Amino acid sequence: MQKKLNTRSMIFTLFGDYIRYYGNEIWMGSLIKLLEPFHHNEQSVRSAISRMSKQGWVVSRKETNKSYYSLTERGKKRMEEAAGRIYRIEPEKWDGKWRMLLYNIPEEKRQIRDELRKELIWSGFGLLSNGVWITPNNLKEQIYDIIDKYEIKEFVYFFEAENEGFQANQQIIRSCWDIDHINNLYQKFIYAYENKMIENCKKIEQGQMSDKECFVERTLLVHYYRKSLFVDPGIPKELLPKKWLGEYAAKLFNDYYKILAAKANTFFEEIYLAGYSNHEKQTVSK
Known part of the structure; x- marks a missing residue:
């Protein structure tokens, strides 16, 4: 798993996994605070959000001395597409076309x-x-x-x-995508998280993992799974090899995600809601 995390990529992860469920908007101060545990400083966050704004992913609004950022329609659509792939457990069925x-x-x-x-x-x-x-x-x-x-x-x-030629559909898949490489990425994900899930599940049950630690762990889980997943084009089940690890990796991801969810959300909400007044908090809460 990669060690250095790209600030812009991490902001996308936060928007996709958290912010879009909380009114699709966040105060810059809260965003900076949420990225501190991942060793992103204020300057790197401001630079990344500025690039995202110029690229048409986010838009800003000012209120007194505070800046708030939200996804554009283009950004929302990209997050919806990404979520459809991240939280899918089984491959789609093929219509033969x-x-x-x-x-x-x-x-x-x-x-x-x-x-x-x-x-x-x-x-x-x-x-x-x-x-x-x-x-x-x-x-x-x-x-x-x-x-x-x-x-x-x-x-x-x-x-x-429809394929009326001389190459089998599975052969066409292998001609266009490196299936073995994708399967290897899933293997690495499973290796990294299978035992970790069991260990941290016990820690949570015994009260040995804080809300902040669960937030960091879940965010990294989504971030790394997303990076592996987006190399996978989402090939239908009928066209996949027999020894395909994608479904097992998806189940592992979803199970671990649910284990971390409650405590991770608690930490996120504490930081996120700090950017709003009491009246606003009632409208932006999940």
């Missing part, structure tokens, strides 16, 4: 290509051949959003198709 995306971006728009590639990979597309992206999942809505975002409708072709 492949979705294919082809594009021919003109040279004057070449700066869009790298961004488009990142968006497609994040959404779960794999590169079948040069300029041809493919997925067994129904990502029509995500594709339309990406096309509208970059205003490239006239340069994109999008098809739904």
Whole structure:
């Protein structure tokens, strides 16, 4: 597991796992306080939130001398997509169709290509051949959003198709994604957290883990699981190898998450609500 945590990435984790359930807004002072246990100082938090604002993920509002940040509509949609993948236990069933995306971006728009590639990979597309992206999942809505975002409708072709060729569907999967690498990431996650869950469950039952410690542990759990998961395009069950560890890792994640949830939420609420008046606290509480 990686040791150095990216500030921007951690802020996304907090928005996705906590803040969006509490009115989708947080005072900068509370955000700084929540990130202190992860060794992020005030300057790094302010710099990261500034970049996120320029990139269109968050928007700010001022009230007296306080700054509050919330997710934009784009940010909310990304968090919803992420949550659908993070908290899913079983792979989706396959409808037997492949979705294919082809594009021919003109040279004057070449700066869009790298961004488009990142968006497609994040959404779960794999590169079948040069300029041809493919997925067994129904990502029509995500594709339309990406096309509208970059205003490239006239340069994109999008098809739904069935495999009538000579390569088995499982072989197509292996051609587009490194299945063994993804499975290995799940193995590392299981190795890191399987015994840890048992040990910390006992500590919580015996009153040996504080609310703050549970908050840190749950946040790191989500953060690391999210990083492993987003390499996984969410391949349907019918197309996965027999020895697939994704489902076991998902169950481990959900079980441990529930064990930590109550005490973690208590700590978060204490810091979060410090940024609001008594009247406001009644409206922003979960």
